[in-house]
Amino acid sequence: MENSAVAFVALLLCVGVGRVVSDASDHRYKTGDPVPFYANKVGPFHNPSETYRYFDLPFCAPEHVRDKSEALGEVLNGDRLVDAPYKLDFRVDLDSKSICRKELTKEDVAQFRSALQKDYYFQMYYDDLPIWGFIGKVDKEGKVDPSDYKYYLYRHIHFDVSYNNDRVIEINIHTDISAMLDVTEDRDVEVEFLYSVKWKETPTPFEKRMEKYSQSSSMPHHLEIHWFSIINSCVTVLLLTGFLATILMRVLKNDFVKSFLCGGSTGLFIYAYCLYYYYARSDMSGFMQTSFFFGYMACICYGFFLMLGMVGFRASLLFVRHIYRSIKCE
Structure with a gap:
């Protein structure tokens, strides 16, 4: 009986230690562990005070959108954090992973085109690191009349994530210009949203991972x-x-x-x-x-x-x- 009790306590300690080693609160993870990833908001680039929820645009959304419990600072800042549609597990590379295949109606296409006309950007947070990017681009080259502009929606995003031992240090994104959806005309269209993930090691320590954002206008100092x-x-x-x-x-x-x-x-x-x-x-x-x-x-x-x-x-x-x-x- 005594041996059973000792074994039970040892098992609890092992489970507890495992949770401490892989805990989002101290930003330490093991290979394959899920890392917190939240979509925040979208809005016109030239009017930062006008922002909307990420899923107000007809992106691929989970069946049940779960809001993050926000701190006071996030509430005052107007953040709308929800679970992002991407799954970036620690040190797990992905190539052209499908988020969903979706049928966009004419209204959805018109909504995306209107957002592109206003240079909409999105903001996300991966392990508390901010990410910004545009949802698409407007092709104005060689065109004088705005009615001749072409509007393209990005449908494939590449994530480049840097790590140091068991911690996330940096994340950058770029888009695949060969995988864009033309939303110039109002028409029903089927689209597949994709994403890729590439992990690489970096010597940058965890304590200095926020230095690259020190010149950003969104930091508290500025x-x-x-x-x-x-x-x-x-x-x-x-x-x-x-x-x-x-x-x-x-x-x-x-x-x-x-x-x-x-x-x-x-x-x-x-x-x-x-x-x-x-x-x-x-x-x-x-x-x-x-x-x-x-x-x-x-x-x-x-x-x-x-x-x-x-x-x-x-x-x-x-x-x-x-x-x-x-x-x-x-």
Whole structure:
């Protein structure tokens, strides 16, 4: 009986040690172990504040899309992490592995083409390493009229993963330009999405694997500088407009306010339309994305309010001067 208890405890220790050796929390894996891979979001490259869920585009999706439990920072950043459709086990090479074969409808093709027109990119995380890439390309070479552009969707992605002993160090992607789907015309089409994986060893230690991202604009260091610039600009604008408004209010008082509000009310209408656009036309979510949208639009609408209000005041002033000049002439 005592020997059985000792054997049972030893078995538990072996299982426990096995789990410690291959654990995603400390980024250590054995050959063939699954590595966490999450698809985050897609959106237009030239408008980073507009992002959508990865599977909002008709990519190959699992039967049950499972969302990752997000930390506070991920929620504030507007991340939408879900299990990626790719399976990249540790140190397991793959060649032209099929994700799925899918029948794209005319609506799906039109949705992909619309995304390509806006230069949509995707973002993923593999073992907490960020990955970015474009979903396709637009062929504009030798074409002047936009209606002659050709739109191609990437359907084969190559992953190049570097490792050091039992840890993932780096991951890069490139696309196979010989395996692209033409989505220029609205038509039903069958497509097979593929991916390949190539592992290679690197001497780079795990502690330095994030150095290549140190110059990326998405890193916290640059994010702090970006926030400082925004706050500095906003404070400067508010101080200058406050001084100007105080001086004008003391001099012109009620007449200024009435004429100014009449002209500047258009800025309030524009901001009201932003509320409609956010709730009825867009699919934005996340604290950071929402705050950026309404913050930037508030600054723009405030600028319109000041500009149009000043135009209204100036027009009223010129009209009053003209009337008084006419009365004096008579």
